[in-house]
Amino acid sequence: MYVAVKGGEQAIDNAHKFLAEERRGDLAVAELSLQQICQQMSHAVSRVMAEGSLYDHELAALAIKQSRGDLIEAIFLIRAYRTTLPRFAYSEAIDTTAMAIDRRISATFKDLPGGQVLGPTFDYTHRLLDFTLAAEGLPPQQLEPAQERIDDAMPRVLGLLNSEGLIEDTAPEDHDDSQVGDLTREPLEFPAGRDLRLQNLARGDEGFLLALGYSTQRGYARNHAFVGEIRVGDVAVEMIPEELGFAIEIGDITITECETVNQFKGSKDIPAQFTRGYGLSFGHSERKVIAMALVDRALRWQELGEDQVAPAQDEEFVLSHSDNIQATGFVEHIKLPHYVDFQSELELVRRLRRGAQCQQSEAAE
Amino acid sequence: MFDNQTPAYNFAYLDEQTKRMIRRAILKAVAIPGYQVPFASREMPMPYGWGTGGIQVTAAVIGRADVLKVIDQGSDDTTNAVSIRKFFARMTGVETTEITSEATLIQTRHRIPEAELGEDQILIYQVPIPEPLRFLEPRETETRKMHALEEYGLMHVKLYEDISRHGEIATTYAYPVMVAGRYIMDPSPTPKFDNPKMDMMAALQLFGAGREKRIYAIPPYTKVESLDFEDYPFDVQKWDEPCALCAARDSFLDEVILDDRGGRMFVCSDSHFCQSRQERGHRGELSPGADPSITEAAE
Numbered sequence: 255m256y257v258a259v260k261g262g263e264q265a266i267d268n269a270h271k272f273l274a275e276e277r278r279g280d281l282a283v284a285e286l287s288l289q290q291i292c293q294q295m296s297h298a299v300s301r302v303m304a305e306g307s308l309y310d311h312e313l314a315a316l317a318i319k320q321s322r323g324d325l326i327e328a329i330f331l332i333r334a335y336r337t338t339l340p341r342f343a344y345s346e347a348i349d350t351t352a353m354a355i356d357r358r359i360s361a362t363f364k365d366l367p368g369g370q371v372l373g374p375t376f377d378y379t380h381r382l383l384d385f386t387l388a389a390e391g392l393p394p395q396q397l398e399p400a401q402e403r404i405d406d407a408m409p410r411v412l413g414l415l416n417s418e419g420l421i422e423d424t425a426p427e428d429h430d431d432s433q434v435g436d437l438t439r440e441p442l443e444f445p446a447g448r449d450l451r452l453q454n455l456a457r458g459d460e461g462f463l464l465a466l467g468y469s470t471q472r473g474y475a476r477n478h479a480f481v482g483e484i485r486v487g488d489v490a491v492e493m494i495p496e497e498l499g500f501a502i503e504i505g506d507i508t509i510t511e512c513e514t515v516n517q518f519k520g521s522k523d524i525p526a527q528f529t530r531g532y533g534l535s536f537g538h539s540e541r542k543v544i545a546m547a548l549v550d551r552a553l554r555w556q557e558l559g560e561d562q563v564a565p566a567q568d569e570e571f572v573l574s575h576s577d578n579i580q581a582t583g584f585v586e587h588i589k590l591p592h593y594v595d596f597q598s599e600l601e602l603v604r605r606l607r608r609g610a611q612c613q614q615s616e617a618a619e
Numbered sequence: 620m621f622d623n624q625t626p627a628y629n630f631a632y633l634d635e636q637t638k639r640m641i642r643r644a645i646l647k648a649v650a651i652p653g654y655q656v657p658f659a660s661r662e663m664p665m666p667y668g669w670g671t672g673g674i675q676v677t678a679a680v681i682g683r684a685d686v687l688k689v690i691d692q693g694s695d696d697t698t699n700a701v702s703i704r705k706f707f708a709r710m711t712g713v714e715t716t717e718i719t720s721e722a723t724l725i726q727t728r729h730r731i732p733e734a735e736l737g738e739d740q741i742l743i744y745q746v747p748i749p750e751p752l753r754f755l756e757p758r759e760t761e762t763r764k765m766h767a768l769e770e771y772g773l774m775h776v777k778l779y780e781d782i783s784r785h786g787e788i789a790t791t792y793a794y795p796v797m798v799a800g801r802y803i804m805d806p807s808p809t810p811k812f813d814n815p816k817m818d819m820m821a822a823l824q825l826f827g828a829g830r831e832k833r834i835y836a837i838p839p840y841t842k843v844e845s846l847d848f849e850d851y852p853f854d855v856q857k858w859d860e861p862c863a864l865c866a867a868r869d870s871f872l873d874e875v876i877l878d879d880r881g882g883r884m885f886v887c888s889d890s891h892f893c894q895s896r897q898e899r900g901h902r903g904e905l906s907p908g909a910d911p912s913i914t915e916a917a918e
Binding site: 262263265266330333334336337338340438439440441442443444445570574579580582583584585586587590591592593594595597598599600601602606609 | 628632634657658659660661662663664666667668669671691692693696697698699700701702705729730747758759760785786787789791792793808809810811812830832856858871872873874888
């Protein structure tokens with residue numbers, strides 16, 4: 255005897271309990287605290303804040319803990335929470351030139367005002383497993399304070415180039431900051447302006463941008479990028495409360511910024527000049543901002559009169575597929591029931607095959 | 620900094636501002652039947668592809684007096700239908716039902732109920748890809764232009780190519796329809812079996828695509844035609860046997876594999892339709908306690 259499937263509700267409840275048990279793991283092992291995640295998994299926290307579009311270390315740590323370290327799942331938790339938050343106001347544009355620097359490097363000049371500041375970087379570590387980390391409780395190495403303070407003046411590398419007119423201006427002179435779009439409030443439509451493109455890329459999946467950026471370097475819309483400058487550090491966020499009418503600081507955020515210097519042949523009307531690509535991210539995420547700058551520059555082909563030859567230049571392709579929450583949802587949804595559609599296809603294929611077999615046997619007679 | 624309390628969410632989860640924005644999109648969609656209205660789709664607490672568009676539409680129209688039914692593949696008891704129903708029960712406290720005629724709102728994925736719907740009901744579809752031309756032309760910029768210019772030749776060529784290759788139009792679900800003689804519309808991945816039900820339906824039909832940020836609608840009593848050719852008229856799926864549980868011959872049947880020797884049965888995909896027929900005494904050949912000699916299947 256066959257009984258139609260029932261009990262979905264009970265199965266779901268039990269699956270959730272099983273999941274909670276798996277998340278916690280062996281009870282004999284101490285539970286992770288949010289502080290531990292914030293302090294010791296800071297790159298994971300940065301990524302969740304950046305792609306979740308919400309600057310809050312503790313919430314990001316909670317999401318990482320709840321998602322068992324599945325960062326896209328954690329980003330999803332943050333996005334779904336963020337969307338319920340009221341919007342008080344838009345902040346003023348942050349001033350990254352006034353950043354309190356942790357790290358600032360340029361690949362275009364050996365030395366420059368403000369100097370090269372290496373900061374905390376994996377760049378020159380040898381990737382040898384450090385087995386002393388496996389033994390817990392070792393006292394951390396103490397860093398001696400530097401002899402000299404970091405320069406207060408840390409001019410932008412691309413600004414130095416611009417004083418000679420060798421590079422394009424950051425934004426057209428008629429540009430108005432208050433006219434910046436917001437794709438979380440309005441549906442993205444094409445063609446999108448550079449503001450919306452950058453917002454999309456800033457929320458975009460690091461892996462997707464990495465692959466696209468890489469593709470430009472391998473010849474799919476190559477744009478000859480140099481890292482003019484990467485800076486990591488804290489900037490103040492300001493807003494203007496309506497009743498005050500002037501800007502007040504509401505806090506500091508840690509961000510990573512990358513500006514690339516890219517070649518441009520020039521045209522009949524414009525003498526040869528360098529162009530820019532731009533990347534920005536919450537937290538410390540250099541891979542993300544470099545890839546973002548490469549893709550930003552590739553997407554500017556039309557404005558700079560270049561040929562469109564590669565996927566990284568295709569605005570609709572890039573912007574429609576960069577969001578990992580959209581992507582993971584749709585890719586994974588094919589595990590949901592599709593009995594009805596599949597039944598429709600089964601019926602069709604059986605009928606087409608019956609038809610073909612009839613024709614074959616008629617032909618054989 | 621965190622307490623253990625569940626945050627207080629607004630009625631039906633979305634804030635009122637967002638609901639207003641969605642209602643405006645719905646009104647526009649009703650005013651232009653079959654036209655895809657862009658809307659600022661929100662991130663929802665379930666994944667894109669799991670019905671976030673339908674859920675946002677339901678959240679925007681649901682009121683305290685509503686009675687909600689949620690089905691997936693025609694059934695109230697598939698896991699995702701259970702999950703969405705639970706979500707609204709928790710976020711609104713409204714009454715839920717499995718009885719089609721009692722529901723004022725029916726959110727569905729991939730099916731239209733077999734029972735005829737009435738003027739006091741709204742059918743809300745979850746839509747994955749709202750653009751019927753998408754697989755002919757991947758660019759949104761192009762397809763919007765094609766709709767604006769009513770340039771649908773490509774679709775007819777595709778259907779014609781099906782016929783020349785297979786001898787018939789080889790689209791079995793998400794079968795394109797023409798709404799009110801103007802817009803070609805994707806009916807969502809419902810089987811083409813359900814297409815005729817959309818035509819002149821008394822209930823309002825709303826379609827929500829969350830990831831693709833589109834809402835569209837068919838107002839009550841609107842002409843909905845499945846695309847076809849005079850010499851290759853539109854036709855729906857038929858089964859050789861009736862439902863094994865309720866003996867219905869006019870419903871969409873799911874195939875269930877019974878063993879690894881080719882044994883299978885066919886059973887109504889609309890679980891409430893099937894159950895209510897069984898309650899009225901209809902018996903199929905695999906019904907509990909059925910005597911094959913008196914079942915309708917044996918007739």
